[in-house]
Amino acid sequence: MRITGTFLDEISHDIPHQNWGRAEWDRDFAHMKSVGIDTVIMIRSGYRRFITYPSTYLQDSFGCYRPPVDLVELFLQLADKYNMKFYFGLYDSGKYWDSGNLQHEIDSNRYVIDEVWKQYGHYKSFGGWYLSMEISRRTKGATEAFRTLGQQCKDVSGGLPTLISPWIDGKKAVMAASSELTKQDAVSLREHEQEWGEIFQGIQGAVDAVAFQDGHIDYHELDDFFAVNKKIADQYGLQCWTNAESFDRDMPIKFLPIKFEKLRLKLEAARRAGYDKAITFEFSHFMSPQSAYPQAGHLFNRYKEYLEEL
Amino acid sequence: MRITGTFLDEISHDIPHQNWGRAEWDRDFAHMKSVGIDTVIMIRSGYRRFITYPSTYLQDSFGCYRPPVDLVELFLQLADKYNMKFYFGLYDSGKYWDSGNLQHEIDSNRYVIDEVWKQYGHYKSFGGWYLSMEISRRTKGATEAFRTLGQQCKDVSGGLPTLISPWIDGKKAVMAASSELTKQDAVSLREHEQEWGEIFQGIQGAVDAVAFQDGHIDYHELDDFFAVNKKIADQYGLQCWTNAESFDRDMPIKFLPIKFEKLRLKLEAARRAGYDKAITFEFSHFMSPQSAYPQAGHLFNRYKEYLEEL
Amino acid sequence: MRITGTFLDEISHDIPHQNWGRAEWDRDFAHMKSVGIDTVIMIRSGYRRFITYPSTYLQDSFGCYRPPVDLVELFLQLADKYNMKFYFGLYDSGKYWDSGNLQHEIDSNRYVIDEVWKQYGHYKSFGGWYLSMEISRRTKGATEAFRTLGQQCKDVSGGLPTLISPWIDGKKAVMAASSELTKQDAVSLREHEQEWGEIFQGIQGAVDAVAFQDGHIDYHELDDFFAVNKKIADQYGLQCWTNAESFDRDMPIKFLPIKFEKLRLKLEAARRAGYDKAITFEFSHFMSPQSAYPQAGHLFNRYKEYLEEL
Numbered sequence: 001m002r003i004t005g006t007f008l009d010e011i012s013h014d015i016p017h018q019n020w021g022r023a024e025w026d027r028d029f030a031h032m033k034s035v036g037i038d039t040v041i042m043i044r045s046g047y048r049r050f051i052t053y054p055s056t057y058l059q060d061s062f063g064c065y066r067p068p069v070d071l072v073e074l075f076l077q078l079a080d081k082y083n084m085k086f087y088f089g090l091y092d093s094g095k096y097w098d099s100g101n102l103q104h105e106i107d108s109n110r111y112v113i114d115e116v117w118k119q120y121g122h123y124k125s126f127g128g129w130y131l132s133m134e135i136s137r138r139t140k141g142a143t144e145a146f147r148t149l150g151q152q153c154k155d156v157s158g159g160l161p162t163l164i165s166p167w168i169d170g171k172k173a174v175m176a177a178s179s180e181l182t183k184q185d186a187v188s189l190r191e192h193e194q195e196w197g198e199i200f201q202g203i204q205g206a207v208d209a210v211a212f213q214d215g216h217i218d219y220h221e222l223d224d225f226f227a228v229n230k231k232i233a234d235q236y237g238l239q240c241w242t243n244a245e246s247f248d249r250d251m252p253i254k255f256l257p258i259k260f261e262k263l264r265l266k267l268e269a270a271r272r273a274g275y276d277k278a279i280t281f282e283f284s285h286f287m288s289p290q291s292a293y294p295q296a297g298h299l300f301n302r303y304k305e306y307l308e309e310l
Numbered sequence: 311m312r313i314t315g316t317f318l319d320e321i322s323h324d325i326p327h328q329n330w331g332r333a334e335w336d337r338d339f340a341h342m343k344s345v346g347i348d349t350v351i352m353i354r355s356g357y358r359r360f361i362t363y364p365s366t367y368l369q370d371s372f373g374c375y376r377p378p379v380d381l382v383e384l385f386l387q388l389a390d391k392y393n394m395k396f397y398f399g400l401y402d403s404g405k406y407w408d409s410g411n412l413q414h415e416i417d418s419n420r421y422v423i424d425e426v427w428k429q430y431g432h433y434k435s436f437g438g439w440y441l442s443m444e445i446s447r448r449t450k451g452a453t454e455a456f457r458t459l460g461q462q463c464k465d466v467s468g469g470l471p472t473l474i475s476p477w478i479d480g481k482k483a484v485m486a487a488s489s490e491l492t493k494q495d496a497v498s499l500r501e502h503e504q505e506w507g508e509i510f511q512g513i514q515g516a517v518d519a520v521a522f523q524d525g526h527i528d529y530h531e532l533d534d535f536f537a538v539n540k541k542i543a544d545q546y547g548l549q550c551w552t553n554a555e556s557f558d559r560d561m562p563i564k565f566l567p568i569k570f571e572k573l574r575l576k577l578e579a580a581r582r583a584g585y586d587k588a589i590t591f592e593f594s595h596f597m598s599p600q601s602a603y604p605q606a607g608h609l610f611n612r613y614k615e616y617l618e619e620l
Numbered sequence: 621m622r623i624t625g626t627f628l629d630e631i632s633h634d635i636p637h638q639n640w641g642r643a644e645w646d647r648d649f650a651h652m653k654s655v656g657i658d659t660v661i662m663i664r665s666g667y668r669r670f671i672t673y674p675s676t677y678l679q680d681s682f683g684c685y686r687p688p689v690d691l692v693e694l695f696l697q698l699a700d701k702y703n704m705k706f707y708f709g710l711y712d713s714g715k716y717w718d719s720g721n722l723q724h725e726i727d728s729n730r731y732v733i734d735e736v737w738k739q740y741g742h743y744k745s746f747g748g749w750y751l752s753m754e755i756s757r758r759t760k761g762a763t764e765a766f767r768t769l770g771q772q773c774k775d776v777s778g779g780l781p782t783l784i785s786p787w788i789d790g791k792k793a794v795m796a797a798s799s800e801l802t803k804q805d806a807v808s809l810r811e812h813e814q815e816w817g818e819i820f821q822g823i824q825g826a827v828d829a830v831a832f833q834d835g836h837i838d839y840h841e842l843d844d845f846f847a848v849n850k851k852i853a854d855q856y857g858l859q860c861w862t863n864a865e866s867f868d869r870d871m872p873i874k875f876l877p878i879k880f881e882k883l884r885l886k887l888e889a890a891r892r893a894g895y896d897k898a899i900t901f902e903f904s905h906f907m908s909p910q911s912a913y914p915q916a917g918h919l920f921n922r923y924k925e926y927l928e929e930l
Binding site for chain 1: 334486489564565602
């Protein structure tokens with residue numbers, strides 16, 4: 001299964017920054033294009049006080065820092081140049097993580113969505129919205145919030161598609177800052193199906209595609225969970241994508257590029273499940289020939305050999 | 311003291327993968343050869359569901375994944391090409407780590423040893439067996455198991471040598487996934503001598519060489535522990551090798567290449583103790599000019615300067 | 621604000637070693653010089669048993685290991701060559717960290733200071749002393765010790781300047797080996813001012829410059845803390861430098877190069893506060909084009925672009 005989309009990891013919670021300028025980003029889009037990537041998804045437009053574009057609203061309302069570069073503009077220009085679709089990731093104020101209340105995210109993003117569409121909506125590559133708040137089954141109460149956010153995006157942009165990328169609450173669902181690699185209280189397949197069925201029912205119409213992160217369950221659990229994901233996505237009319245994580249969750253260094261064999265297992269499972277599209281988190285650190293992690297360049301080569309076999 | 315052997319870290323528990331293909335491995339064997347390495351030891355042929363060769367037995371019995379490449383064949387071909395000895399590391403089902411019972415490892419490896427010898431025993435570089443279960447003094451009850459495993463290897467292969475590489479239960483014997491670097495309840499020299507004397511007595515005849523990992527004790531403790539290791543190895547007729555770890559156990563990033571000064575201290579201590587051979591864990595990540603960690607290439611250069619002084 | 625000084629991270633507690641030889645260090649001094657660095661500060665001359673120069677005293681008294689290279693000599697020769705000032709960092713026996721008693725550090729460094737000045741004081745680049753014991757407000761009792769150490773340095777060397785680089789006890793003041801990134805009981809601005817006022821009063825005359833580490837507080841707290849630092853430094857006649865950390869404290873990998881935007885925020889805050897000089901911890905791992913972390917080379921390029929805007 002070919003990866004045709006990637007996140008752009010600006011702003012990052014937990015992946016060290018590569019400090020690229022325009023030249024490096026331009027080269028990276030060319031690398032992406034060369035292996036068939038047609039969609040880039042900015043992971044979020046801001047996190048707490050760090051933002052990707054000089055938003056007047058966010059600087060005034062949240063004390064955000066004026067960014068040295070307008071990354072939204074840069075990414076849209078490059079997406080135009082390389083004929084890709086760009087998905088804009090919503091702002092994450094951090095208040096939800098602190099308070100458990102998503103109202104802040106709804107309120108602030110109502111302004112962000114308007115501002116961004118006004119400023120950047122004319123780029124031909126502006127192709128969709130990414131609802132950046134990562135949820136799992138424990139955030140079931142958030143269904144309403146996600147429907148509201150997705151609807152806002154679609155309303156302002158003439159119905160451009162919306163995407164979410166939740167995680168499966170599997171045994172590897174631990175915090176990045178934790179020294180642990182696994183936990184005991186993983187979700188069962190039956191609970192997963194029931195709870196996500198309810199969530200999908202609540203967001204249908206406002207969310208077009210769901211790309212579950214594929215790294216929180218064990219490799220031999222992939223087929224079962226992927227089959228359920230596809231079944232309930234179909235049931236509620238969502239596209240079922242896979243977010244094929246290209247970093248390794250099984251290692252003490254959090255995080256370096258994944259072993260190719262593991263990525264292949266996950267992509268093959270997505271193919272068997274009949275998934276609609278594969279995207280990755282993310283190309284530039286973990287699969288790019290110019291990544292600061294040279295293992296990424298080797299992963300790129302192994303992946304290209306795999307594509308030739310397809 | 312010159313390093314003449316290295317582990318090949320496939321399959322890894324805790325060292326992120328480099329995603330090398332045949333070309334990179336070939337180059338790496340050439341780098342090894344250039345500094346006098348004549349022995350390569352595959353750390354294990356499989357760990358839980360990940361395996362290094364397409365074993366019918368392991369796929370059928372343990373649900374192992376079919377590997378994308380036959381690494382055993384690749385390594386044997388390269389060892390043939392570069393005129394090295396290849397040691398085959400046994401399979402680790404992971405069940406011992408979970409249950410404390412080594413019977414699983416004995417049973418599964420009885421089949422693995424036969425299968426591997428039938429399939430690969432004709433390579434001229436197939437030179438020995440590595441009993442891959444890492445033990446320390448707390449696994450004393452495992453003596454019997456290790457004798458059985460070693461004997462199986464020797465019986466099937468016309469007496470090819472067998473190797474173990476246990477750790478000293480020193481102050482740095484902490485889990486890789488732990489954020490701690492040291493612990494309080496380190497073994498005393500006297501306990502170490504007594505307990506390992508008993509273990510060596512139990513395995514003599516079935517195990518030919520012991521290469522203690524050299525990274526779990528402090529640098530000023532090296533001479534005392536190494537002297538004891540050599541003394542009891544001699545007493546029970548085992549060859550005494552050192553496993554000179556080329557990664558740094560003292561750093562928050564687990565693990566990057568070791569500071570050359572530390573490696574030198576350890577090699578010099580092994581030389582003073584009259585050790586028979588030095589191997590390292592391991593060349594390709596931590597000492598190779600083409601490692602993803604550029605510090606490894608510098609370590610390679612420092613080590614070559616050291617060889618010139620010998 | 622231009623960075624005109626850098627630490628040299630030999631001996632390191634927590635940053636993996638790059639294994640550079642003379643050629644790499646020479647090139648690195650050239651890189652430093654190219655962006656205006658005129659001061660290099662050796663972080664410490666030794667830590668426990670590892671030392672930077674073949675000190676007879678430290679080998680005899682503390683069982684220190686004879687170093688493979690005389691780094692003090694190497695750094696002084698390169699500082700001479702590139703016309704920089706070299707600050708010598710005192711020895712850290714580690715006993716203070718174990719016992720809370722600074723008397724060991726005073727006693728051992730009395731000998732180290734004499735030995736070093738006798739052996740290396742003739743280099744024209746020998747320009748100052750760095751009191752390497754990192755303190756914060758909880759080490760207030762140490763004021764007396766630091767006055768003594770600073771005075772010893774000045775007495776022996778005809779009054780060469782002395783430097784300290786304490787940390788602010790902010791929310792990111794957690795141990796490197798901890799998996800946590802922040803803590804709850806951060807110091808308040810008022811406590812910081814009061815306690816550091818007392819410390820500065822105690823060390824004035826013996827310490828010439830203070831370079832607070834800038835990485836333990838949040839970015840929006842920089843202005844407040846920097847203003848206080850400058851005010852109390854002025855009050856007691858100390859030069860107020862900033863130690864602009866070029867590694868990222870917000871990431872699970874401890875530590876990789878900082879995101880340029882963050883470094884810029886910190887440098888701009890120091891500029892606004894009227895600081896006298898900016899140094900960094902440290903150039904060679906985190907900002908150098910030849911660092912083992914390629915992100916550092918990109919940071920170097922972003923920083924050079926920033927200098928062009930100044």
